[in-house]
Amino acid sequence: MILNASGCLDAIAAPEVAAELDAFVTKTVTPLPRGGNDPVRIAETDVGMLNSIGLANPGIDAFIADVLPELLDLEVPIWVSVGGFSAQEYADLCRRLDSQQEVTAIELNVSCPNVAEPADSVAEIVAAARAATAKRLYAKLSPSNGDIAAVAQAAAAAGADGLSLVNTIRGLALDPRTLAPTLSTAAGGLSGPALRPIALAAVFACYRTTELPIIGMGGVETGRHALELIAAGATSVALGTVLFADPEAPARIRAELEAEALALGFGTPLDARGAAHVEEGRRKLRRVA
Amino acid sequence: MRRETLAVAGVDRIGPYSLVRLRRGSLESGVPGQFFMLSPPGRLLPRPMSLCLATRKELGFLIDPIGPGTRALAEVVRNQRVAVLGPLGNGYLLEVERPLLVGGGIGVAPLPYLSERLGRPPAVLGFRTEEHAEAAALVPNAEIVLEPRLVTELLRPGHDVLACGPTPMLEAVRRLAPTSQLAWEAPMACGYGACYGCAVEIEGVLKRLCVEGPVLTAEAA
Numbered sequence: 001m002i003l004n005a006s007g008c009l010d011a012i013a014a015p016e017v018a019a020e021l022d023a024f025v026t027k028t029v030t031p032l033p034r035g036g037n038d039p040v041r042i043a044e045t046d047v048g049m050l051n052s053i054g055l056a057n058p059g060i061d062a063f064i065a066d067v068l069p070e071l072l073d074l075e076v077p078i079w080v081s082v083g084g085f086s087a088q089e090y091a092d093l094c095r096r097l098d099s100q101q102e103v104t105a106i107e108l109n110v111s112c113p114n115v116a117e118p119a120d121s122v123a124e125i126v127a128a129a130r131a132a133t134a135k136r137l138y139a140k141l142s143p144s145n146g147d148i149a150a151v152a153q154a155a156a157a158a159g160a161d162g163l164s165l166v167n168t169i170r171g172l173a174l175d176p177r178t179l180a181p182t183l184s185t186a187a188g189g190l191s192g193p194a195l196r197p198i199a200l201a202a203v204f205a206c207y208r209t210t211e212l213p214i215i216g217m218g219g220v221e222t223g224r225h226a227l228e229l230i231a232a233g234a235t236s237v238a239l240g241t242v243l244f245a246d247p248e249a250p251a252r253i254r255a256e257l258e259a260e261a262l263a264l265g266f267g268t269p270l271d272a273r274g275a276a277h278v279e280e281g282r283r284k285l286r287r288v289a
Numbered sequence: 290m291r292r293e294t295l296a297v298a299g300v301d302r303i304g305p306y307s308l309v310r311l312r313r314g315s316l317e318s319g320v321p322g323q324f325f326m327l328s329p330p331g332r333l334l335p336r337p338m339s340l341c342l343a344t345r346k347e348l349g350f351l352i353d354p355i356g357p358g359t360r361a362l363a364e365v366v367r368n369q370r371v372a373v374l375g376p377l378g379n380g381y382l383l384e385v386e387r388p389l390l391v392g393g394g395i396g397v398a399p400l401p402y403l404s405e406r407l408g409r410p411p412a413v414l415g416f417r418t419e420e421h422a423e424a425a426a427l428v429p430n431a432e433i434v435l436e437p438r439l440v441t442e443l444l445r446p447g448h449d450v451l452a453c454g455p456t457p458m459l460e461a462v463r464r465l466a467p468t469s470q471l472a473w474e475a476p477m478a479c480g481y482g483a484c485y486g487c488a489v490e491i492e493g494v495l496k497r498l499c500v501e502g503p504v505l506t507a508e509a510a
Contacts, residue, residue, distance in 0.1 A: 013482030013500055014290070027485075035495040042478050042486030044334045044358065049478060053485045056495065176356075192333050244479035245328060245335050247374065248292055 002226075002254055005217045005240035006081035006107060006140070006164075007053065012070050017243065020250035024076045025238065026067075028083040028109045031093060033059035043173040043182040048192030048219070049241050050171050052185040055083055060096050068100060077104040081140070087121075087128035098133035106135050108160075111142035111167035123154040130159030138215065140164035141206075143198045152206040162213040164238070165202045169195060192241040195219040200232050204276060207233020221249075223256020227264075231275040290481055291316060292374040297365045298347050304423035306395065307363035308341065310349045311371060318343035319376025320383070321403035322453070322472050322504040325350070326480040328372040329361035335374065336362065337477045337499070339399035339453070341427065348373070351424065353395040377480045381470050381504050383407060385449035390428065391462055391469075393440055393454025394421060399472060401427040403451060415440030415458065441465055463507040472504045 001022040010027070011018035018024045036056025043050045058067065063080075071078050080103050082093040090108060097103050108129055110122050126139055139155040141148055143166040152163055168189025173182040181187070199218025206214060216234030219241070220226050226237040237257075242249045261269040295311040302308075309327075316325075318340060326335035327350060336358045342349030354363040365371060383406060390412035392400045397414055404412060412431040415438070416422040425431045434440055441461045444450065450469035452462045459471045475487035475498045487498040491505065 007485070008483060010482045016290070017481075017483075036485065036488060039488055040476055041488060042476055042484060044332065044478075049333055051478075051484070051486065053488075056485055056488070241333070241478075244484050245326075245333065246292065246372070247290065247479075247481060247483075 001215075001236035002250055002257075003079070003215060003236060003238040004243060004250075005238040006109065008240040008243050011074055011076070012067070014247060015074055017247045017250065018074050018076055020248075020254075021076055022236075023079050023104060024071065024074065025079040025107060026063075026071070026081050027057055028055050028081040029057050029060050029063045029093065030055055030083050031060055031089050033057065033062065038184040040183055041188075043188070045171070045173050045190075045194075048171070048190050048194035049244075050173050050183060050188035050190055051168070052183045052188035054185070060093055064096060064100065068102065072102050078102055079105045079107055079138075081107040081109050083109040084125075087124045090125045091128035091132040094129045094132040094135070094137075098135060103135060105138060105161075106133060107138045107140050107164055109140050109167070111140055122151050123158040126155045126158035126160045136161040138162040138164045140167055141202070142167045143169050143195075143202050143218075148202045149205040149209040152210050152212070156210045156212050160212060162215065162235075163206055163210065164215045164217065165206060165234075166195070166199045166218050169198060191219070193219045193221070196225060200228060203229055203234050204232040207274060207277065220253065223253050223258070223260045226253055226257045227260045227269060227272055228276075230269055231272050233274055233277070235270065235273060290374065290377065292372060294370045294372045295348070297367050297369045297371060299367055300363075300365060303351070303427070304420040305353065306421075306424055307352045307354065308349050308427075309352055309362060309365060309371075310342070310347045311373065313344075313346055313348050316348065316373060317376055318348060318402070320380030321406050322380030322399050322451075322470075323376040323378050324480065324503060325373050325375030325377065326477070327362055329358040330365065330369065330371070331361055332358050334358070334478050335372070335480065337377075337474075337480050337503075338362075339472065339503075340376070340402050341398050342401050343405075349401075351395065351398040351427070374480060378499050378503050379501070381451050381472070385451070387448045389413065389445065389448035389450050390431075391440060391444065391450055391452035391454070391458075392428070393458040395424075396452075396454030396458070396472070397424050397428060399453050404429055407451075413440050413443035415454070467507050469507045470504050471507055473498055473502055475499075475503075 037054030171190035196219030216229030217238035
């Protein structure tokens with residue numbers, strides 16, 4: 001399954017892009033409207049992209065009243081990303097969405113910079129959300145956590161139905177002339193190629209410790225990148241930064257993924273799930289002298 | 290919205306700028322003031338560029354090489370290929386009675402195509418140096434000022450102003466000609482409403498310039 005990463009596509013502005021996805025994930029919705037951070041909000045670096053959008057969104061009331069009805073016309077399953085500043089806020093958001101039949105799943109953005117990230121906090125948020133909705137709940141985790149597999153286990157124990165791995169990681173860019181931070185908030189979230197091995201490691205670690213479905217994301221630009229995430233343990237792949245440069249990426253990557261899997265002897269891409277987890281003993285030190 | 294990989298037909302040096310001419314493929318040229326996202330070879334993100342010239346066979350973009358992306362675009366060579374997405378955003382409204390084109394620096398970029406579509410109306414252009422002012426040759430019927438003089442000195446009442454240039458110039462034009470149409474600029478990662486990077490304040494609210502603009506009437510902006 002190919003999705004977009006939350007915040008990397010506006011399906012109303014670009015319905016033809018969303019139509020190529022197996023599900024559309026909304027930009028994170030918060031309890032109240034947020035204008036977002038002041039410009040400058042984006043910067044390109046040599047290894048990726050920084051963003052500091054600041055969860056700009058219309059708030060849950062306007063989202064349900066105005067945005068959701070428009071999204072229904074797309075005929076693509078709708079996943080709603082939600083973000084709050086306490087477990088209670090996540091629970092309230094999930095309760096509001098629980099009665100919206102058209103919402104297929106909810107992604108808990110527990111990895112925005114304004115939310116604490118220790119394992120117990122993620123577990124509290126997931127548990128509160130779980131009590132508020134019967135819809136499928138995905139926890140989107142930050143790769144900056146030292147032991148992401150432990151956080152994933154805590155999320156699973158608290159009732160998460162799946163994991164979204166990974167969110168951006170904090171980075172900084174400086175203006176070449178002034179050496180002042182390029183972004184108005186100084187640091188921002190790093191995405192793109194630099195995130196790819198980080199995402200791969202996170203998916204790999206979480207696959208070993210939970211049995212949850214995993215949406216792998218982070219720097220995917222080609223079918224090969226998607227296949228690697230699946231081999232590490234992902235069941236789906238989400239596209240982020242690549243959509244900015246190439247709105248036709250979903251169809252291209254889907255075709256490439258199928259061809260890459262076949263070329264390696266897998267009937268379907270999902271047959272490659274977990275292929276990166278070679279059995280113990282296969283990695284023997286070669287005796288050369 | 291359409292994306293195609295176009296071959297470079299040629300690159301002309303015009304003062305410090307490069308006019309990158311691409312074989313058109315099946316892309317529409319759009320309305321003057323609309324823009325295209327050009328993917329610089331070797332860079333992650335495309336760059337927004339307004340269309341400078343449109344012929345039956347070519348689309349021309351005037352590039353000011355000020356950073357790694359624009360340098361990579363300015364340095365492309367004949368037959369190299371560049372991915373192009375567009376046309377995007379909202380261009381100038383062309384139903385105006387007495388057009389006057391106003392441009393500053395690299396803001397001259399959309400004016401040649403605009404001039405062509407409006408039947409070569411008068412234009413006033415401001416540049417930093419004589420070298421930069423070589424770009425004025427692309428715009429018919431243009432009067433030029435060089436710093437420290439300002440292009441606003443040449444504004445005349447009774448015209449419908451269509452402007453593009455640096456923010457201080459656009460703000461000055463807005464004060465003098467409240468009904469003018471202004472083409473603004475902002476950093477963009479996508480150009481089609483996905484990234485929310487190009488937020489600017491419009492009527493007191495942060496909005497995406499790529500969706501709402503880049504051309505706005507002075508009263509709205």
